[in-house]
Each structure stands twice: as structure tokens, then as C-alpha cells.
Amino acid sequence: xxxxxxxxxxxxxxxxHTYGSNKxxxxxxxxxxxxxxxxxxxxxxxxxxxxxxxxxxxxxxDSGRCLIFDENSYSLSNNTKSKIALLHEGHLxxxxxxxxxxxxxxxxxxxxxxxxIYAYLIKKLGLKRSHKIKxxxxxxxxxxxxxxxxxxxxxxxxxxxxxMGLDAGYRRLFxxxxxxxxQKREKTVLVTTHIVQDIERFVDEAILIDKGRVIVSGKINNxxxxxxxxxxxxxxxxxxxxxxxxxxxxSTNNRCYEVITYIKPxxxxxxxxxxxxxxxxxxxxNLTLEDTFIALTGKY
Amino acid sequence: MIKSIWLKEYIxxxxxxxxxxxxHMVVALYxxxxxxxGFEMVTPVQIWLDIVAKxxxxxxxxxxxxxxxxxxxxxxxxxxxxxxxxxxxxxxxxMNEYLMTASMISFSILFLTLLxxxxxxxxxxxxxxxxPYDIYSLIPKVMLYWYLESVLVYMIASILTLEPLxxxxxxxxxxxxxxxxxxxxxxxKTDIYYLFIxxxxxxxxxxxxxxxxxxxxxxxx
Numbered sequence: 001x002x003x004x005x006x007x008x009x010x011x012x013x014x015x016x017h018t019y020g021s022n023k024x025x026x027x028x029x030x031x032x033x034x035x036x037x038x039x040x041x042x043x044x045x046x047x048x049x050x051x052x053x054x055x056x057x058x059x060x061x062d063s064g065r066c067l068i069f070d071e072n073s074y075s076l077s078n079n080t081k082s083k084i085a086l087l088h089e090g091h092l093x094x095x096x097x098x099x100x101x102x103x104x105x106x107x108x109x110x111x112x113x114x115x116x117i118y119a120y121l122i123k124k125l126g127l128k129r130s131h132k133i134k135x136x137x138x139x140x141x142x143x144x145x146x147x148x149x150x151x152x153x154x155x156x157x158x159x160x161x162x163x164m165g166l167d168a169g170y171r172r173l174f175x176x177x178x179x180x181x182x183q184k185r186e187k188t189v190l191v192t193t194h195i196v197q198d199i200e201r202f203v204d205e206a207i208l209i210d211k212g213r214v215i216v217s218g219k220i221n222n223x224x225x226x227x228x229x230x231x232x233x234x235x236x237x238x239x240x241x242x243x244x245x246x247x248x249x250x251s252t253n254n255r256c257y258e259v260i261t262y263i264k265p266x267x268x269x270x271x272x273x274x275x276x277x278x279x280x281x282x283x284x285x286n287l288t289l290e291d292t293f294i295a296l297t298g299k300y
Numbered sequence: 301m302i303k304s305i306w307l308k309e310y311i312x313x314x315x316x317x318x319x320x321x322x323x324h325m326v327v328a329l330y331x332x333x334x335x336x337x338g339f340e341m342v343t344p345v346q347i348w349l350d351i352v353a354k355x356x357x358x359x360x361x362x363x364x365x366x367x368x369x370x371x372x373x374x375x376x377x378x379x380x381x382x383x384x385x386x387x388x389x390x391x392x393x394x395m396n397e398y399l400m401t402a403s404m405i406s407f408s409i410l411f412l413t414l415l416x417x418x419x420x421x422x423x424x425x426x427x428x429x430x431x432p433y434d435i436y437s438l439i440p441k442v443m444l445y446w447y448l449e450s451v452l453v454y455m456i457a458s459i460l461t462l463e464p465l466x467x468x469x470x471x472x473x474x475x476x477x478x479x480x481x482x483x484x485x486x487x488x489k490t491d492i493y494y495l496f497i498x499x500x501x502x503x504x505x506x507x508x509x510x511x512x513x514x515x516x517x518x519x520x521x
Contacts (some may be wrong), residue, residue: 058388082394094386096312105311108304109393 007034008067009156009188010055015064017050023049026063030140032205037182037189039199039206039220043297047212052160052192056086082112085154086164087145095134099127099144102150112153121147121177124209139170146174150181157182158193163198171195175202200289224292228265230272231256231283240275245246248295260287260295301395305403309377309392316376317411320369324415327365328422331358335430344430351435357442359423366450370414374410374457382462387516401513404460405506409451416447441495448498455505463512 010032017025032038042048053059054066057073066073069080076084089259097105099122107113122129125143133141142162149157157178163171179202184190193199199206200220207217216223227248232238238257241247249260263271265284273279287295335358338347351358381387390404391397391432420443427436456476463469479501 018467056388056392078394078396081392084391084392086392088385088388088392094308094312094380094389095384096380097308101307101311105304105308109395 008032009034009069010038010190011070012051012055012065013065015051015054015061015066016174017047017059017061024212025061025064028209028212028214030207030217032188032190034188035186036205037191037203039203040190040192040209041196041199041206041293042209044194046210046297048192048209049160050212051209052064052099052158052190054189056088056158056160058088062123070253083155085149085152085157087149087157087159094131095141098130098132099125100129100142102133102148106148106152110152110154114151114153118147118151121150138166139173142166142170142174146177150178154186155188157187157189157191159189161192161194163193163195165197171198175199178202196293206214208293208296215296220289223289224287224295226262227260227287227292227295228263228268229285229287229291230259230261230268231285232259232272232280233257236276238276238279240277244275249291249298251294256283258285258291260291301393302403302406305390305395305400306407312380312427313373313408316372320372320411321415323424324365324369324419327361328419328426330361330421332426332429335426339430342447348431348435351431359427359439359442362419362423362443363446363449366412366415366446367453370412370450370452370454371457373411374454375461377404377408378458382464385480385516387462387513397514398510401509405455405509408454408458412447412450412454416443419443441492445495445498447487448495448502451502451503452498455502455509456475459509459512462509462516465515468512473502490499 008031010030012028012030015025015028016023028047028051030038030040040048042050050059053063055068055073057068057076060074068076069083071077071080094102103115103118107115121143125140127136127140133144136144145162149159159178162174166174168273176200178189181187189203191199191203203220205218206220206223210216210224218225233256234252236257238250238259241250241259244261246262247259248262249258251258251260255288261271268282268284269279272282368481378387381390393400420440423443424436424439427439459472460469463472
């Protein structure tokens with residue numbers, strides 16, 4: 001007798017969805033294993049929100065299926081809902097509640113409510129427990145949100161656009177706290193954000209979607225496999241490079257051009273000499289996740 | 301869990317509930333002062349005969365107060381849920397979505413019931429000071445009719461607030477206006493027949509809230 005124990009927490013297969021005559025998802029596939037931190041990346045309008053809404057059970061797909069803990073995401077049981085800590089469009093806490101009322105409300109729904117971690121994160125705010133959430137700054141609200149998310153002690157955390165309205169410091173604080181929590185408690189996380197560089201240090205695996213299709217998926221460090229970055233001085237005319245399909249992106253900063261391409265370093269000399277009809281100086285640089293993101297999806 | 305939803309609704313509506321309660325108290329006080337003034341100027345028998353002859357309800361302003369209360373409850377209860385799509389968060393709580401929605405509605409209906417009891421007692425006490433039993437004994441029935449109508453108005457306000465699509469809001473509003481026009485009566489509303497009709501309509505209207513609620517939760521935007 002064999003026992004099939006699935007390690008998959010989220011399983012999405014051939015997801016398709018259309019709004020009116022506009023097809024926004026063209027067969028999305030992804031799976032998230034237990035204990036992994038997974039990033040769902042894509043530009044605005046790529047189909048990211050539709051995908052996450054389907055995963056959260058807020059939308060029924062036209063075809064395909066989405067299973068969370070082996071249950072259809074569109075009709076989750078109460079037991080499964082209690083295993084998912086959900087942050088939807090950056091919102092979690094009801095802003096008409098105070099810090100204390102928020103805890104009082106949520107802990108009645110979650111048996112494994114962790115009072116200590118809630119108290120720990122709230123204490124850092126230095127606010128009275130009677131302080132209303134609507135009277136807090138975005139950063140302070142995010143801290144309460146994080147406290148509620150963590151205190152639920154759920155097996156899966158689904159964080160949709162956690163960075164909404166947060167400045168760099170609070171985004172870093174949010175992720176640092178979350179990272180520590182997730183690692184220690186072996187939680188599974190699905191995260192989406194429009195600020196790609198934030199999650200580079202946080203996620204294990206990611207999927208990049210564009211125009212409703214999966215562009216690339218895999219371990220976060222491997223998403224940019226095959227892509228290389230070269231810095232070229234601003235005084236070089238590089239307009240001709242735009243004619244080459246191997247060139248995925250050319251960006252400019254105040255010091256140089258940054259060219260992202262599939263051309264390997266060993267072939268770069270020959271390529272640039274041929275393309276620009278002269279020998280140029282360039283410098284190789286390591287791509288960030290944002291560079292990869294831009295190269296694969298474009299700027300527009 | 302129902303208690304927790306009620307707690308949430310109480311926190312959300314606390315200020316509104318206090319204001320509404322005060323308005324109802326003020327209306328009772330208004331009737332007390334008005335009646336006392338009226339009875340000082342005219343003989344009681346004249347006023348009593350006038351009421352009986354015209355079949356008029358001297359505390360008729362309560363009808364409008366009840367409707368206003370119902371509209372305020374429906375709007376202020378569901379608008380904060382709609383604006384930031386918090387209703388979806390509520391639906392994700394580990395609780396049956398239908399039960400969660402029913403708990404929200406029951407909170408406001410219970411509040412309206414509390415107001416019915418308070419208003420009926422207050423106006424009965426005030427009336428008992430100035431009117432014979434035959435006149436003020438009609439108060440509970442009339443108030444019950446207005447209460448049932450106010451529950452219906454509350455349901456309509458809630459449905460319209462929660463409905464995600466403007467096109468549907470208009471359609472529902474037109475439909476409701478049509479139905480209400482058909483059933484609206486201007487006679488002295490103490491006939492048991494009318495009470496049963498309005499009670500039936502209220503019972504039918506309650507499950508309609510699930511139409512916008514579930515569509516809102518399931519992403520009809």
C-alpha cells in the first residue's frame with residue numbers, strides 16, 4: 001500500500017481567463033512546494049492580479065484549475081481558510097478598529113493565534129493598544145498587518161502587494177521580520193509586488209508572467225540565466241545596437257549605458273565590434289532581478 | 301464567531317448607533333413637549349376626537365425616522381466594506397460566507413428591533429399621559445409596521461451599497477421602486493393583513509443580499 005503525501009501547497013494548471021473579449025490569462029502553470037517562498041512577478045496588466053485573485057478564490061477561472069492544499073481555491077473549506085494568512089491588495093486589518101480590537105477580532109477565528117508575536121511586533125510601534133488603525137501612517141499600518149499575518153500562525157501566507165504605499169525603510173523592515181518568521185517556522189509564502197528588487201533577497205523561486213503567459217520560472221537566482229549585462233561609456237553611439245534581437249534592453253544612467261543581452265562574455269568583443277563597426281570599451285556587470293525583469297518584459 | 305462579527309459591526313458602527321439612538325430619543329422628547337403644549341391650549345377631548353375622526357397618527361414622524369435609520373445603517377455598514385474591498389477579507393475568514401453575511405445583517409436588524417422596543421415604550425409612556433387607552437393601544441401595531449418597513453429599507457440600502465456594478469445598482473433600484481410603489485399603502489397601517497404582507501416581503505428580501513454579496517466576493521467588478 002502506498003500513501004501519496006503531496007508536498008504541493010499551491011498547484012495551478014492551465015489557468016485561462018477572459019474579461020469580455022480580452023483574454024488575460026493564456027494557460028498559466030505554477031506550483032509552490034511546502035516551505036518555499038514563491039514570487040509571482042509581472043508588470044501592470046500582465047495578468048498577475050487576475051492570477052492572484054483566482055488563487056485567493058476571488059475569481060473563478062474560465063478554464064484550468066487552482067488547488068490550494070488540494071482544494072479548489074474557489075470553494076475553500078473553513079479548515080483550509082484557517083491555514084491561509086491572506087494579505088489582499090495591501091489590506092488586512094479593518095482601519096476602524098484599534099490595535100487591541102484587531103487582535104480581539106482575529107484571534108477568535110484562528111485557534112493557533114500567537115499572542116506573543118502580535119505583542120512583540122506591536123510593541124515596536126510604540127503606540128497605545130487603543131490606537132485606531134485609521135490614524136496610523138502607512139508604515140505603522142503595515143506593521144499591524146504583519147503582526148496579524150504572523151499571529152495567525154497559518155501554514156501558507158499569501159501576500160498580495162504588501163509594499164503598497166510603503167517607503168523603502170518600512171518595506172525592508174516588513175521583509176526582514178517576515179523573513180525571520182518564515183525561516184524559523186518553515187512557512188510557505190506566495191508573494192506579489194510591483195517592486196521587484198524588494199523580493200530578490202526574500203524569495204526562493206519565482207514565476208515571471210507577461211501578457212498572460214509565463215515568460216520564465218525557476219529559482220530566483222536562475223531567472224536571468226543566459227542574460228548578461230555590459231556597461232558602455234556614454235560617449236559611444238550605441239543606437240545601432242537597437243537593431244539586434246539579441247539586445248534585450250538598453251538603459252541609461254548618469255555614468256554609462258547598461259546593455260542587457262544574450263551575448264556571452266566570450267563573444268561580446270566580436271559582437272560589439274561588428275555591431276558598432278568599431279572596437280569599444282565595456283565592462284561586465286551582474287544583473288539584478290530588476291534588470292532581468294526589465295530585459296524579459298520590456299519597459300512598456 | 302457570530303459574536304466576533306457582531307463585535308466588528310459594533311466597532312464599525314458605534315458612533316452611528318449612538319447618534320441614531322439619540323435621534324430616536326429626541327423625537328420622543330419632541331412628542332412629549334408638543335403634546336404637552338397642545339393639551340395646554342386645547343381641551344383633550346377635542347384632540348382625541350380629531351385623531352379618531354381623521355384616523356391620523358399623531359406620532360407619524362417616527363416613520364421617517366425609522367426609514368432614515370435604516371438607510372444610515374445599510375450605507376454606513378457596507379460602504380467601508382466596499383471602499384477597500386474589506387468584504388473580501390471578511391469572506392476569507394474561516395467561517396461560512398453565508399453565515400458571515402447573515403451575521404452582519406442580523407446585527408443591524410437587532411439594532412432596529414431594539415429601537416422598535418425603545419420607541420414603542422417611550423411613545424406609549426408619553427401617550428399614556430395624554431390619551432385614553434383606546435388611542436395609544438394602537439401604537440405597538442403601527443410601530444411594528446414601520447419597523448418591518450424599515451427592515452425592508454435597510455435591506456434595500458445594503459443591497460444597493462454592496463452591489464459591485466453601477467448598472468446593476470440602477471436595475472435593482474428601479475425594480476425595488478416598482479415593488480415598493482405597488483405595496484405602499486397610505487391607510488392607517490394597523491390592519492393585520494398589511495403586517496403579514498410586509499412581513500412576507502421582508503423575509504423574501506433578506507436572502508437577496510447574497511446576490512451582490514457573493515458576486516462582490518467572487519470578483520464581479
